[in-house]
Amino acid sequence: MIDLIGYGAFFLSTALIFSLVTLGLNLQWGLTGLFNVGLAGFVAIGAYTSALLTTPDDPARLGGFGLPILVGWAGAMVVGGVAAALTGIATLRLRSDYLAITTFGVAVVVQLVALNAQKLTGGPFGIGFIPRPFGSLAETPLLFNLSNLAVVSAVTLIAYLALEHLSRSPWGRVLKALREDERAAISLGKSASFYRVQAFAVGGAIMALAGALQAHFTGFIAPDNYLPILTFQVWVMLIVGGSGSNLGGVVGSILVWAIWAGSGTLTSFLFPPEQQARAASLQIVAIGVMLCVILLVRPNGLFGDRPKRPRFGKRAKLAAAKSGSGS
């Protein structure tokens, strides 16, 4: 029973860290319509920044500055936000696809730096000895897991409330207006690219915070944690939950992580150890197909808030015909 509670707390902490990334993505995509396929890169930036700032001094690489954990988290948010802002400035005045391609490139480059810049990131072996908020409790796993869960839930709750507030604020309304009808919003004197860069930067900062949180939760990071599969998982979480809804993002994250972890346990029962890697790839296929099916069948997800007024295609024609006959 105690084991079960401990595992539950561990599972929920991981799911909530994912939901923090999803909240960041929801601000970028759900609210503002900015497509980020390199979010693993921003998560990695946060994790490495915080690790560099807080770990004890290590002669093999730069720093290990031994600063308090909260400083590490703040640093992660600043660096993640600046990286996102720069990406945004480069691409947001261009077509939306260019942002997608560039973020994809950011993730590739961050991965390269994490792997090769040994002086900065520890290379393929990553960084260890990252201080954990309740490291002294590690001897009693239950208490340790529960206190971690408390920290992660608190951070996620704060981010959630802040984002809810932001999306209802004038700032959030401008973002929604830009998503729904860019021309109308610009005609009201709102600078489209300025607001978009802001939204992208705040989203990037939240992702970086999630990365930092995860780093301090496990105490060890390596480049392998930030492969494209992470980006993919978070996207599925947001789409399942329903893009545009913060609640949907959180629920979707917990749900998809449950499916992911559950199917992982299932494959480890069903397949012999030497087939595990192959079975894991089948798991990805299933999730990929799931994403496509949801996009086709229920693009709004569970709690979605997409543009109510279709502008192109069949549905737009239908809507136009309806409103025409109605009036």
Place this chain on the structure above:
Amino acid sequence: MSLQFIVDGLLTGSMIGLGAIGVTLTYSILRFSNFAHGDFMAWGTYATLAVVSAIGATFGKMAPIGPLSFGWSLLVALVVGMAFTALLALLLDKVLFSRLRSQGQAIIVVMASFGASMALRSLLEFTFTSRPTYFSRAIQIAMPIGFGIRITPDQIALLLLTAVLVLGVHLLMTRTQTGRSMQALSQNAALARIVGINVAKVVRVTWIVGGSLACVAGVMIGILVQIRPFMGFDMLLPMFAAAILGGIGSIPGAVLGGLIIGLAEAGAVQLIGAEWRAAVSFIILMAVLFVRPIGLFGVGER
């Protein structure tokens, strides 16, 4: 530095360029960046490999052609693989992309292509495992051709093949009615529909050209480097960068962009080291976006 990087760069550039043709066509005609394009490459290569092995199993091992490392069976298999990849692209369009396109949100299609790319790649990993394989394990002797440059017969053959294919696609686009319809649709979709261009046919041709060229590029990687499920995914960033550098919609631009990126990568490998190769495309991409976002041969947004 040795001038060998020119040959290496031209070869990498050919692979990137052939892939970028598909990317640029999809982008300009279907108006979305297809993240599954790299996986078309990998699927085409594995299909070709499967056909080669099947031919080898039924008719016995074929002797290589002249000094090359591969025999006629590979060429036959390549044609089958190209057809297979084109069919795969058409199928994916039918079940996924065309439905989402009709819903009208371009960026949803991009996301679907991202999901499809993950699924396709992992399916390859499941079927063939992530262990690299090869078309041939024979080692070719590189011939010196002066200025300290060496080149193998395979490399010469593949460069020639690239040149022929690029010329072919260029002629298709500029000299045939289908090609002109494709250009019309990419320049002004609404007007193209009004003058009665068969949009469904243009979309089909786009996927066929893009898919089969992706297969050729993949097989080139297979012959010169190795075959892995991730081979196409790793080419994605260079291909996108080449398409944007050349100017979206321009086939000569895509090929030239590919060659420039290939040469830059090969130069960087000599100067900085192979581990930073993938960053080259990103730097070029960023430079293009800041300095000239419409690319070398691009035209402004319409």
